[in-house]
Amino acid sequence: MKRKIKKVGVLGSGVMGSRIACHLAGAGIQVLLLDMVPKEAAESQDKSARNKLVNDALQAALKSNPSPVYTRNVVKRIITGNFTDNMKEISGCDWIIEVVVERLDIKKIIFDQVEQFRKPGTLVTSNTSGIPIHMMAEGRSDDFKKHFCGTHFFNPPRYLRLLEIIPTPETDPEVTNFLMEFGSLQLGKTTVLAKDTPAFIANRIGVYGIMAIFGLVEKLGLTIDEVDALTGPVIGRPKSATFRTADVVGIDTLVKVANGVAENCSGDEQRTAFSIPSWLDRMVGNSWLGDKTGQGFFKKTKGAAGEKEILTLNLATMEYGPRQKARFATLEAAxxxxxxxxxxxxxxQGSDKAADFYRHFHYGLFAYISHRIPEISDELYRIDDAMKAGFGWEIGAFESWDVLGVEKTVAKMKEAGYQPAAWIEEMLASGGKSFYKIENGKRLYYDASSKSYRPLPGGDAFIVMKNFEGQTVWKNSACRTYHLGDDVLGLEWHTKMGSIGGEVIEAINRSVSLAEEKYKGLVIANDTANFSAGANVGMIFMFAVEQEYDELDLAVRQFQQTMMRTRYSSVPVVVAPHALTLGGACELTLHADKSCAAAETYIGLVELGVGLIPGGGGTKEFAMRAADEMHEDEPETITLKNRFLTIATAKVATSALEAFELGMLRRGVDEVVLNQDRRISEAKKSVVEIYDSGYLTPLPRTDVKVLGRSALGALYAGINGMWRANYATDHDALVARKLAYVMCGGDLSEPTLVSEQYLLDLEREAFLSLAGEKKTLERIQSVLKSGKPVRN
Structure with missing residues (x-):
């Protein structure tokens, strides 16, 4: 059957339920969110009183930071109600998700009601993380069992991309396959098929990792601050590292999962690792449970001068003290x-205590994951996928093992007393040297059951640029252009924060030229943490400080010309941005034929923050789009003013959907891809579709309507008002006036039609004049030193 999900019933509006509802609404799905009637309203006829619990929970979610929704408008898709009055309405739902308290007896009561009202064939899933899925299906009808499984979202659902799908023996395989595909394609999730084992995949491995580190704290005599320095971004893990993560998750939750594994996994060879240390027991007894209680491993206080201060728990004395910087030679070198x-x-490879920690930590982790195959998953890649999507690891555990060398590491593990599973030895004996390998642009994984390498499923939908290194068409020291197949080129670059400098400009021009010679088009994207933080401000600063204005003028001209080359190439150019897409990266997106943006794209023209205006065609593009959006039934200055304010306030869209509202993405042209891993594949498809539909090179614009003095006066007045009210500094006002001058087309006596090049020339002149300002240089220098501009 062709199953469609138009409406979902979410039963339970707590922290998880309300946020799952928000994420579903953000994906364009209608949601019915239900919860209990408050005790005090049991006899009331007032609908608002009876729905107070669910409505308060939803509002609390919407006020939370980070936001659970892509835009506030999606809330219109959520209808609230209560179990008593509205449970019958689940008959109109295509999928029902239970998210009530983690008690089997209460879940069974809810499922009794679900059985009463659901229509046959409706999907029913539980978001439980601690109760075996098969136990919840006991005693249910055959149709219920057939359409029931676990769907374990991670909190917050918008940002943590993992969705574990846990079928029971009675679950119809069609249901499992549908949810795997739907979760990936429609909800933007990394869907991982898990077995119905305690803690499933991510929590089983993640909590083992934390508990094993707790053991190493005592074994090696490490402090909390030292461990968090060792286990954060330096090894590709989130900034919250280990102990901060425990505080965020909740120490009671961590203990509950650890106890659950210890009690229910009698065959786990590392069962003792899940034993709760005495100091952790004491913390639970003291209700030091982390962020939810105001203190855990860390405690926020105020110093003598009233400033915020974070204290760290000393596990030996159980007292809080000032944080201490970790000092290890191995860490400082890496x-x-x-x-x-x-x-x-x-x-x-180091020789200090830090290196000892890393060896013990990795050897223990590697041994543990090897023994979990096939207990929690038949395929090793699912473990890596779960940890990257659920715990924010940059690199999976099996991938890390590959990096360190499987055969070499196994020998060292055995020397240190860590024994990997037998299938590891079998893989090495058969000539397999790694868990993953690349062949013809396809990534393969070692399958322990068949003792062979198999392609990762969905490879065509998940293009990874680096997998095409064997099809490199052109490169320089920072950039690579690949043939992605189907006569489409792909360009990526690897610079710090994806900054766009001379080598990237060279690569864009060269890639466009190559595509024009014998390909259908070009995709510009990368697989790094961020697409790009914008132009190389260090280069701008150097030219300006040394007063090399001719060089700076040339650099800005080249940037502008590259953006126009992208716009007016004879083949389509599609950009696939994600995460930070700022300044020059936003300008590149503005000039592409199409953008296939990840939903989590934070895009904006932020140059005003460093005392400049967008100088790579961004100001020109916003002026041009404002002209195209002007309507006869409203003042012409309204659209221009809105566009001006977006740049003048350095607004950054908090999602790709909000980027449409801010005018950075174009409705009907650009596309949002909820699953970030699919955006490059979608961009490649778009190149082929645009080319095959008969692509015609656009003509440079000569008909851009600018308003001159009629709008300039109004914008200047607004800037002056902001300055007088102390919302803008003297320098802010100067930069804003330069921006207004360009967007209005200069000091023209009346509205006039001008060319794109006319606006680019004005833009460049304003940019260069601001680059020579002392306060602009102070701002740029501050960004280069601290990452933040000074307010001057």
């Missing part, structure tokens, strides 16, 4: 290295 794989290799 930190400056940008490449994660090289860093990992350096960290395990």
């Amino acid at each position: 930190k400056p290295v940008d490449d994660l794989k090289t860093r990992l290799q350096m960290l395990v």
Whole structure:
């Protein structure tokens, strides 16, 4: 059957339920969110009183930071109600998700009601993380069992991309396959098929990792601050590292999962690792449970001068004290290295306590994951996928093992007393040297059951640029252009924060030229943490400080010309941005034929923050789009003013959907891809579709209507008002006036039609004049030193 999900019933509006509802609404799905009638309203006829619990929970979710929704408008898709009055309405739902308290008896009561009202064939799933899925299906009808499984979202659902799908023996395989595909394609999730084992995949491995580190704290005599320095971004893990993560998750939750594994996994060879240390027991007894109680491993206080201060728990004395900077030679040597794989290799090769920690930590983790195949998953890649999507690991555990060398590491593990599973030895004996390998642009994984390498499923939908290194068409030291197949080129670059400098400009021009010669088009994207933080401001600063204005003028001209080359190439150019897409990266997106943006794209023209205006065609593009959006039934200055304010306030869209509202993406042209891993594949498809539909090179615009003095006066008046009210500094006002001058087409006596080049020339002149301002240089220098502009 062709199953469609138009409406979902979410039963339970707590922290998880309300946020799952928000994410579903953000994906364009209608949601019925239900919860209990408050006790005090049991006899009331007032609908608002009876729905107070669910409505308060939804409002609390919407006020939370980070926001659970892509835009506030999606809330219109959520209808609230209560179990008593509205449970019958689940008959109109295509999928029902139970998210009530983690008690089997209460879940069974809810499922009794679901059985009463659901129509046959409706999907029913539970978001439980601690109760075996098969136990919840006991005693239910055959149709219920057939359409029931676990769907374990991670909190917050919008940002943590993992969705574990846990079928029971009675679950129809069609249901499992549908949810795997739907979760990936429609909800933007990394869907991972898990077995119905305690803690499933991500929590089983993640909590083992945390508990094993707790053991190493005592074994090696490490402090909390030292461990968090060792287990954060330096090894490709989130900034919250280990102990901060425990505080965020909740120490009681961590203990509950650990106890659950210890009690229910009698065959786990590392069962003792899940034993709760005495100091952790004491913390639970003291209700030091982390963020939810105001203190855990860390405690926020105020210093003598009223400033915020974070204290760290001393596990020996159980008292809080000032945070201490970790000092390890191995750590200091590895930190400056940008490449994660090289860093990992350096960290395990050191000779100090930090290196001892890294060896024990990795050897224990590697042994543990090897023994979980096939207990929790038949395929090793699912473990890596779960940890990357659920715990924010940059690199999976099996991938880390590959980086350190499987055969070499196994020998060292055995020397240190860590025994991997037998199938590891079998893989090495058969000639397999790694868990993953690349062949013809396809990534393969070692399958322990068949003792062979198999392609990762969905490879065509999940294009990874680096997998095409064997099809490199052109490169320089920072950039690579690949043939992605189907006569489409792909360009990526690897610079710090994806900054756009001379080599990237060269690569864009060269890639466009190559595509024009014999390909259908070009995709510009990458697989790094962020698409790009914008132009290389260090280069701008250097030219300006040394008063090399001719060089700076040339650099800005080249940037502008490259953006126009992208716009007016004879083949389509599609950009696939994600995460930070700022300044020059936003300008590149504005000039592409199409953007296939990940939903989590934070895009904006932020140059005003460093005392400049967008100088790579961004100001020109916003002026041009404002002209195209002007309507006869409203003042012409309204659209221009809105566009001006977006740049003048350095607004950054908090999602790709909000980018449409801010005018950075175009409705009917650009596309949002909820699953970030699919955006490059979608961009490649778009190139082929645009080319095959008969692509015609656009003509440079000569008909851009600018308003001159009639709008300039109004914008200047607004800027002056902001300055007088102290919302803008003197320098803010100067920069804003330069921006207004360009967007209005200069000091023209009346509205006039001008060319794009006319606006680019004005834009460049304003940019260069501001680059020579002392306060602009102070702002740029501040960004280069601290990452934040000074307010001057």
